[in-house]
Amino acid sequence: MTERRFKLATAQYPIDRLEGWQAYTAKVSGWVEAAVAEGARLLVFPEYGAMELASLFPAPVPSDLTGSLEAVASLEPEVVAFHEGLARRFGVYILGASLPVRAGENRYHNRAWLYGPEGTKDYQDKIVMTRFEREEWGVSGASELKLFVTSLGRLGVCICYDVEFPLLARAQVEAGAELILAPSCTETLRGYWRVRVGAQARALENQCLAVHSPTVGDAPWSPAVDANRGAAAVYGPPDLDFPDDGVLALGELDKPSWVYAEIDLDRVAEVREQGAVLNHRHWPEQMTVAASGITRVTV
Template sequence: MIRLAACQYAIELHKTWDAYVDHLQRLCAEAVQDGAQLLLLPEYAGLVLSGLLREEQRGDLKGSIAGIQPLIEPWKALCERIARRWGIYLQPGSLPVQDSDGRYRNRAWLFGPDGVLGYQDKLIMTRFEREQWDIAPGEGLKVFETKLGKLGILICYDNEFPMLARHLAEAGADLILAPSCTDTEAGYNRVRIGAQARALENQIAVLQSPTVGLAPWSPALDENIGRAGLFVPPDHGMPADGVVALSDQLNPVGSQWLMCEVDLEAVRRVRQEGQVFTRRDWPEQFGRML
């Protein structure tokens, strides 16, 4: 059994580096004290670093992502220290990173007890990212080997595309981390429904963490809504609706952790002993139909 923590992460203004460090350390300490082995924060959680910029720069859509670039390496070092200190796995959400080609990509790192395990870029951009923000898609999908099992990361919109999760499942991932950032209830539900569908299709687990709250100081993260959740295939030994855990409130005041547990061996067992074999039957059936 693995104990997981998915954060409903409130976008708050931290005007100094020390204030941000104190915030992130205290937040992670709460989950660790409750026994969490893996902590997940949402898409663009790292963009709260723009609060450290001058007011006019943090209020500028493109200027804010340019301004946080010098802060990314110190931020990564902070996340690594937190993971090493408590011997946990930490996916601290994502943030826009400028690559050597000059383009920005929405990147999510994974940290473990022994340091940085790597990163996953978002592959499919939303209209906002593509048309207003000029965020470029990444390339490729990764499976991370951990002591808890094999993990994959699909950032927000990527969870709405079946073949991405299918690729991770076929590469051995038993748990997909789904950091998300949505500004409407409809947007949240699109990602949640996608996450549940991916769990059903591939007979795996999916953990979702959203941004919440209002941040008028940030043109990118001004409105946020969503629930944290853990989803599995609805089958023998699993919840009848496939929902292991779901945050009580859609838009709480302040950041809150959803603490939950999953037995990945039990999830894997569904693939062999379940009422249905969606994971197996997909390639068999589609191969004949197409």
Template sequence: MPKIASAQYDISFLETWGNFEAKVRRWVDEAVTNQADILLFPEYACMELASLFAKEVYSSLSGQLDALQTLLPDYLALFKSLAVNHGVYIQAGTFPVKHSNGEFRNHAYFFTPQGEVDFQEKLTMTRFENEQWHISRGLEIKTFDTVFGKVAINICYDSEFPHYARLQVERGVALILVPSCTDTQAGYYRVRIGCQARALENQCYVVQASLVGNAPWSEAVDLNCGAAAIYTPVDRGFPDNGILAIGKYNVPQWVYAELDLADVTRVRLAGQVFNYQDWPKQFDCE
């Protein structure tokens, strides 16, 4: 059974790459010490890297995106080495990446113990991302192979659209990772409710990570709130409320849980209800 660690990660003003690397290493070391196999960081956790640049850069929505591209190789190398050296899977949150056509897309990178690196792009953008930050939507829905089975990623707002998760579970996924970044309680609860709904209707695990803490220096992620949690089917053998573990609201911490992915197969075949099986059935109202 894999043990997952989901982060309530606090954004910081770091000033140097060394400070960022030291912080990430501390977080990863703590999760590994607690025997986690899969680590999940929140959406836009990387935006604290904007604090490595001058004020005119980190206070500019467009300027910080361009500047961050110079750090992407080091960012990928850091998380790749941590995954390999510790023998764990890491979903490092998200990083806005500039494509050859000039578009920025929000990448959720997935690192394996074998040194493989892949990513899921965010598929539906919030109004802020679309209208002010000018980040474009991705087009491909992926799944990722692990020794524990297939894993998928719904980036924050994507968790509120059931067809993404449905396609992923139909491809064999029993665990969906949701890195999130929300600046209001309403935003946090929208993502949380989406996560719980996806866990219920697909009879699978859904794990949310949250960015927490305020960064008044940042134009992009100045306010952040939420709680990390592990959500489950609401059925026999799982918690009655569908919450396996949840963190203390807005407090930096890891939230841990052991996942029995075989229970997903069991509940889909012999649960009190058949949410997963009954999804394709059409109701004829004529």
């Protein structure tokens, strides 16, 4: 049975230089424990938050872009097993911080795993790569979008840049998604705002909820995640019982913390049926006109 109402926690997660694997597990466990203590049932961590694991390796790995990618990817089995155990232990859903994973010889994907309280898990790979990922890091885009059917509703995951492209989230929504999770890692305020505007636009046009989780803070030892800006938030459509600006919850910029929101999926269903506007229902109307071509005129 689906829980239509629950509490969600989305992280403003700091990148730390860690002394060892136990320091990492203690840090993440502490974050999960804190959210669970507040009653959160779904916990969302950001894109590339797992890159702090590069600090566990000896020099020059942490300061080498390619070396840190390879090192963190090698830890995927341990990271997955650890988070799977956390989700079971606390009886919650966890979208773990994304990490690079091997996708063939000298190929990597940017992967976010979703862990369920019963030991279930699956992942969403990032679809569209940023210039940094393409040109400097050699991370490639995947080609499969997924819908996660959970006891907390139907979720889609659009990793960072992906949430800036409307057709990706739309495909997930047409498959049934009511929430879009948008983990991010942005080094500038411009980058943060691009992801934020994208998340808010997806919530507006699909009349759904969009959950943003960024990395925060400086990690000068890492060429991959050296600077991190952002504020976690939960956005909805500005209509009916939702806030006038669509912002259900918003954190303090760049401050490590959880941001909490009470989720009511019945409000999503209601706004799609009875809203002052019906963006979700009217989406196909634009497609017919756009497909018919453009009439060029001179004035």
